Amino acid sequence: MSLTARYLEAHGIPTVILGSAKDIVEHCGVPRFVFSDFPLGNSAGKPDDLDSQTATLELAFRMLETAPAPRTTIQSPQRWSASSDWKLDFQNVDRIADAEIKKRRVEFDKIKAIGQKVRDQALSNQTKN
Amino acid sequence: MNSKQTAAFTEEHDIAVPYMQRLRDYYLALGYSNPYRWAQYADVPFTPLGITLDQARVALITTAAPFKEGAGDQGAGAVYNAKAKFYKTYSQSTSNPGFLGISHLGYDRKYSTAADLNSFFPLNALTAAAQQGRIKAVAARFYGTPTNRSQVTTIEQDCVDLLALLTEDEVDLAILTAN
Numbered sequence: 419m420s421l422t423a424r425y426l427e428a429h430g431i432p433t434v435i436l437g438s439a440k441d442i443v444e445h446c447g448v449p450r451f452v453f454s455d456f457p458l459g460n461s462a463g464k465p466d467d468l469d470s471q472t473a474t475l476e477l478a479f480r481m482l483e484t485a486p487a488p489r490t491t492i493q494s495p496q497r498w499s500a501s502s503d504w505k506l507d508f509q510n511v512d513r514i515a516d517a518e519i520k521k522r523r524v525e526f527d528k529i530k531a532i533g534q535k536v537r538d539q540a541l542s543n544q545t546k547n
Numbered sequence: 548m549n550s551k552q553t554a555a556f557t558e559e560h561d562i563a564v565p566y567m568q569r570l571r572d573y574y575l576a577l578g579y580s581n582p583y584r585w586a587q588y589a590d591v592p593f594t595p596l597g598i599t600l601d602q603a604r605v606a607l608i609t610t611a612a613p614f615k616e617g618a619g620d621q622g623a624g625a626v627y628n629a630k631a632k633f634y635k636t637y638s639q640s641t642s643n644p645g646f647l648g649i650s651h652l653g654y655d656r657k658y659s660t661a662a663d664l665n666s667f668f669p670l671n672a673l674t675a676a677a678q679q680g681r682i683k684a685v686a687a688r689f690y691g692t693p694t695n696r697s698q699v700t701t702i703e704q705d706c707v708d709l710l711a712l713l714t715e716d717e718v719d720l721a722i723l724t725a726n
Contacts, residue, residue, distance in 0.1 A: 419610060419725040421586055422692055425706035426721055428592040431606075431713060436669070437725035440563035447591040455563060459654030461724045465663035468671065475672040478722055479600055479681065488591035502561035504658045509573040523577045533629035540634040 420446035427488075434478045436461040444491060450481040451491040456498045458508070463496075470496060586698055598719060605682050606718040607689040608709070609668050610726050611647040613639065623662035625650035634695070636708035638688040644670060652694065652726045667726050686718045 420443050423433040427449045434450040437443050438458050443451050454461060454474060463471030477492055498504060507513060514522075571582050596603070614621055618630040628650040639645065647668055649661050665671045670689065677685050690712055695701050713721065 419608075419692070419723045421698060421701045422608065422706055422709065423721075423723050424588070424592055425702060426710060426713070427594050429710055430594055431710075431718065432594045432596045432720045433723060434720075435723045435725055438564075439566045439725065441565055441567050442585055443725070445567065446586040447588045449591060449593050453563070457655035457658035459649060459652075459659035459661055459726055460666045461726060462665060462667055462669035462672070465659070465666040468665070471665050471669050471672045472675065475669050475676065475722075479676070482596045482720060483600065488593040498658075502558055504655075505560055505562075505564050507657055508564060508566070508655050509569050511572050511576040514576075519576050526577060529627060529629045533632060536630055536632055537634055 419443075420448045423448045423450075432482055434481045436474060436478060440491070440493075444489070447489055449488045449490070450478075450485045452477045452481060452494060453491055454494045454496065456496075457504055460498075464498070583696075596720060600682050601680055603682050603719040604684045604686055604717060605673065605677075606686045606713055606716070606721040607641070607668070607670060607673055608721055608723045609647065609689060609691055610652060610694050610724075611649050611664075611668055611691065612651055613637065613691070614646040614648065621648040621650040622646075623660045624656075625661075626656070627651075627653065632693070633691070634693050636693065636705050636712070637691045638712050639691070641670060641674075641685050641687060641689050644668075644689060647691075649726050654726050667724055669722075669724065673722070683719075686713075686716045688712070688716055 419435055423435050426433050434452060435443060435448055436452050438454050438456050438461055440453045463474040474494055477494055481492055567585055612631050612633050615631050619628055621628055621631045631648060631651040647664055649667060673685050676682050690709055692705050692709055
């Protein structure tokens with residue numbers, strides 16, 4: 419998404435990204451970024467919470483109206499939960515047993531193979547079309 | 548400071564999750580020794596919004612995928628599903644978006660189920676904003692972009708296709724939701 423925002427902006431379309439992977443987005447460098455400190459998958463607000471989603475979108479609007487320069491990030495004041503322990507879990511090798519790591523390696527190789535096959539098929543169909 | 552003076556602070560881990568380091572360590576632990584190079588630029592383009600929002604036709608751009616027949620479970624709580632991936636920019640009507648899933652993406656499956664489409668695709672909130680006059684309109688279509696591992700493909704193919712669609716639909720600005 420960061421690359422896409424950059425491309426559109428360079429071609430005259432103002433953009434704002436809603437996201438939760440702050441380090442990745444800022445590492446790339448984007449024009450405007452609304453950072454929600456939520457687990458990945460909730461970039462537009464909390465599930466089943468229209469108030470949260472509306473407030474997140476309003477931050478995006480305010481960014482479009484007021485960002486003075488590129489690399490402007492605003493952090494949503496919303497909290498995912500009272501506890502911040504969720505931040506310790508995502509793909510944290512310190513919390514995954516060795517046996518589980520080995521299992522995931524096997525699964526990941528399978529996923530990669532499927533992904534490659536699907537990709538090859540999709541590209542092949544595009545060429546035919 | 549001693550521990551008493553810092554007692555009112557939040558926990559040390561209560562910061563933005565360091566995903567780049569997490570993922571680097573994770574794939575190293577799995578045995579992959581060639582770490583992914585994340586996109587990184589010194590310069591960032593910037594186009595100021597030259598109109599007011601109530602004059603703007605707004606595009607919504609997502610990495611979510613339409614339902615793919617025969618590709619297995621793609622709904623709420625689905626395990627990672629590479630079969631559900633797509634490889635070409637698409638567009639669909641915003642008046643009837645249908646099913647959109649993120650089973651093909653690496654979101655946080657412990658704390659998120661992707662059950663509410665609007666937590667990663669804020670079409671309801673955007674439509675309400677148009678009805679309330681905060682923006683002029685939601686574009687007639689929304690746009691889906693692939694999450695290719697190849698950054699060159701993203702820029703030289705997917706972005707080109709996307710810009711053509713946005714130009715055709717005469718959008719004034721774009722809201723992009725990452726996952």
